[in-house]
Amino acid sequence: xxxxxxxxxxxxxxxxxxxxxxxxxxxxxxxxxxxxxxxxxxxxxxxxxxxxxxxxxxxxxxxxxxxxxxxxxxxxxxxxxxxxxxxxxxxxxxxxxxxxxxxxxxxxxxxxxxxxxxxxxxxxxxxxxxxxxxxxx
Amino acid sequence: xxxxxxxxxxxxxxxxxxxxxxxxxxxxxxxxxxxxxxxxxxxxxxxxxxxxxxxxxxxxxxxxxxxxxxxxxxxxxxxxxxxxxxxxxxxxxxxxxxxxxxxxxxxxxxxxxxxxxxxxxxxxxxxxxxxxxxxxxxxxxxxxxxxxxxxxxxxxxxxxxxxxxxxxxxxxxxxxxxxxxxxxxxxxxxxxxxxxxxxxxxxxxxxxxxxxxxxxxxxxxxxxxxxxxxxxxxxxxxxxxxxxxxxxxxxxxxxxxxxx
Numbered sequence: 001x002x003x004x005x006x007x008x009x010x011x012x013x014x015x016x017x018x019x020x021x022x023x024x025x026x027x028x029x030x031x032x033x034x035x036x037x038x039x040x041x042x043x044x045x046x047x048x049x050x051x052x053x054x055x056x057x058x059x060x061x062x063x064x065x066x067x068x069x070x071x072x073x074x075x076x077x078x079x080x081x082x083x084x085x086x087x088x089x090x091x092x093x094x095x096x097x098x099x100x101x102x103x104x105x106x107x108x109x110x111x112x113x114x115x116x117x118x119x120x121x122x123x124x125x126x127x128x129x130x131x132x133x134x135x136x137x
Numbered sequence: 138x139x140x141x142x143x144x145x146x147x148x149x150x151x152x153x154x155x156x157x158x159x160x161x162x163x164x165x166x167x168x169x170x171x172x173x174x175x176x177x178x179x180x181x182x183x184x185x186x187x188x189x190x191x192x193x194x195x196x197x198x199x200x201x202x203x204x205x206x207x208x209x210x211x212x213x214x215x216x217x218x219x220x221x222x223x224x225x226x227x228x229x230x231x232x233x234x235x236x237x238x239x240x241x242x243x244x245x246x247x248x249x250x251x252x253x254x255x256x257x258x259x260x261x262x263x264x265x266x267x268x269x270x271x272x273x274x275x276x277x278x279x280x281x282x283x284x285x286x287x288x289x290x291x292x293x294x295x296x297x298x299x300x301x302x303x304x305x306x307x308x309x310x311x312x313x314x315x316x317x318x319x320x321x322x323x324x325x326x327x328x329x330x331x332x333x334x335x336x337x338x339x340x341x342x343x344x345x346x347x348x349x350x351x352x353x354x355x356x357x358x359x360x361x362x363x364x365x366x367x368x369x370x371x372x373x374x375x376x377x378x379x380x381x382x383x384x385x386x387x388x389x390x391x392x393x394x395x396x397x
Contacts, residue, residue, distance in 0.1 A: 023380065025205055026336055027264065028212045031386040034333070035352075036215075036226040037253065039242065039391065043143060043186075043232035045194050095298055102291040 143232045144172075144239050145184040147214040148384070149250050150224040152178040161217050164210040165189075172236055174243040177250055180218055181239055189232050198230070219384035223258040225250060225391075226384050249391040257389065260328055261360065261382035263353045265367060266336070267319050268345035268376040269312040309346075316349040319370050319377070326363045327353035331387045345376065352387035 145164055157171040158180065167182040187193060197203040208229060215226040233239050243250070324330030335347040355363045364379070371377045 023212070023383075025208065027380060028208050029204070030333060030336070031383065032208050032211050032215075032226075032229040035386040035389065036228040037149070037389050037391050038228045039231060039246070041146065041231040042234040042238055043189060043191055043194065043230070045191065045198070045230055045232075091298070091302060095295060099291050099295065102294065 140234065141186050142183050143186050143189055143234055144181045144236050145189060146227050146231045146233060146239055146242075147180045147182075147211060148218045148224045148226050149177055149179050149243070149254075150218060150222045151251075151254055152176050153222060155222070158214075158217065161214060162210075163214045164207050166210075169214055172239050172243070174240040175247045177243045177247060179239050179243055180214060181233075181236070182214075184232060189230065194230055215384045215386075223254050224384060225253045225257065225389045226386050246391065253389055253391055257354065257385040259357050260354050260385065260388075261357065262385045262387055263327075263355055263363060263379065263381035264383060265319070265323055265349065265351045265353065266347055266378040266380075267316055267349035267351075268378070269308075269315065269348045270345050312346055312348040315375060319349055319375075320351050322370060323351060323353050323363070323366060326359055326366050327355045329354040329388055333387070348375075352383075354385060354388045 145167075147163060147169070152173045158169050161169040163169045163182040165182075165184055165188060167184060169180050169182050172179045172181055188197065197207075211229050215224070218224045219226070233242070320330060320332055331352045333350045333352060335350045353363065360382075367377055367379050
């Protein structure tokens with residue numbers, strides 16, 4: 001709505017996929033915030049805060065319906081911000097939990113030795129299995 | 138600084154003797170003025186410090202509605218100027234206590250501004266995003282399912298998850314390689330290229346990964362070639378999104394010695 005009217009001389013090429021959509025807020029924000037000449041004005045806006053803004057925005061955006069239209073989301077897959085390793089760790093944890101649940105539910109024979117052993121360290125397996133059998137039956 | 142108004146700076150250009158922008162309004166709806174000094178012109182508007190002072194800014198920068206309106210208004214002024222003359226955009230909410238401070242800036246940083254202007258004159262910034270569908274990129278994990286000693290459902294599950302992780306990693310690697318190729322190709326047609334951090338696929342409502350969020354500074358004469366290159370790359374698969382031309386936001390840094 002505040003998109004400037006473009007003179008014909010700078011019309012967008014028709015070959016670029018059937019016309020260009022108006023710039024979305026995400027595209028504009030990453031430009032006006034992260035790019036452009038950075039010079040200190042007299043009004044000190046903490047640069048660090050502005051850089052953190054992308055993260056803060058995420059919190060704001062999470063509760064805003066229009067987030068999708070705005071496409072403010074560049075931090076999500078930025079390994080720098082999200083830490084890809086954390087995803088793997090989480091995955092691992094879920095895997096272990098799932099494995100435990102599976103074993104518990106089926107009182108399976110120790111086919112998956114490697115992982116059962118770990119549990120046996122914590123609690124003697126025979127007793128636990130006996131108990132579970134009673135529960136199941 | 139006792140005044141209750143400040144001078145908000147949008148964009149700097151060479152003073153070509155062109156008349157001040159008429160009917161152009163900026164942030165907070167204020168009319169845009171031109172301040173000229175040392176052969177440069179700064180486009181500014183007067184803003185109330187009640188809104189653009191330090192404390193209010195800390196708060197309002199996190200108000201998405203305010204930020205939306207302000208960013209668009211800022212962008213609007215930048216584009217309006219940059220569409221007509223080579224212009225160097227200044228970052229959002231760069232506010233001075235008065236016009237004299239802006240004049241002083243033009244004088245002090247005259248050489249830097251000229252250098253930045255030289256770098257972008259006759260050139261435009263284009264944005265190219267590339268998306269990749271993780272499902273398409275992934276190698277089928279089935280090959281890795283065969284064999285293995287453990288046969289229990291837990292082990293099968295574990296293997297499946299591991300394969301899933303592996304193929305996801307593999308998909309990510311392929312996508313990265315593709316992004317690299319696209320970027321190199323586009324950069325070869327451009328004067329300069331920058332890779333910005335990717336925008337997230339989730340909120341954009343797309344499940345694809347944005348594997349490239351590039352900005353390219355392209356000579357006016359090579360514009361058609363650049364667009365053609367984008368089309369060619371598009372033909373090689375993956376989804377390419379071209380935006381622009383933009384004011385040279387990504388190539389406007391002052392302190393850069395040479396080409397990025």
